[in-house]
Amino acid sequence: MDVSCDVAMGFEWARPTTFDRPMFAVGHGIDYYAVDHSPSYLWNSATWEISEAILPFLRTVARGPAAWATDLTVSRAIEIRDGVIQNPSILGFQGRDPAYPHARIA
Known part of the structure; x- marks a missing residue:
């Protein structure tokens, strides 16, 4: 359940959903719910x-x-540890270098 419903909030598939279509599959047996x-x-x-x-x-x-x-x-569930982003998908989405301090490259 995504409480904040931020579009692409670091996850390439994240987006708000609606009451008409509240969920969509993001993996095998994983449904994403983000009704704003x-x-x-x-x-x-x-x-x-x-x-x-x-x-x-x-x-x-x-x-x-x-x-x-x-x-x-x-x-x-840990996305950031000691200031270092752990999830390469977040870095890719944000256009950042994989090496700390994750400078913007895009």
């Missing part, structure tokens, strides 16, 4: 669902980097 303003339109449900999805990972996140490496979901 759904958190304000359905604030209680959105808050509940996001909280339910995040709660199982809070202890791992609170334990720090060593714990993050032991959890596949958390480690795959």
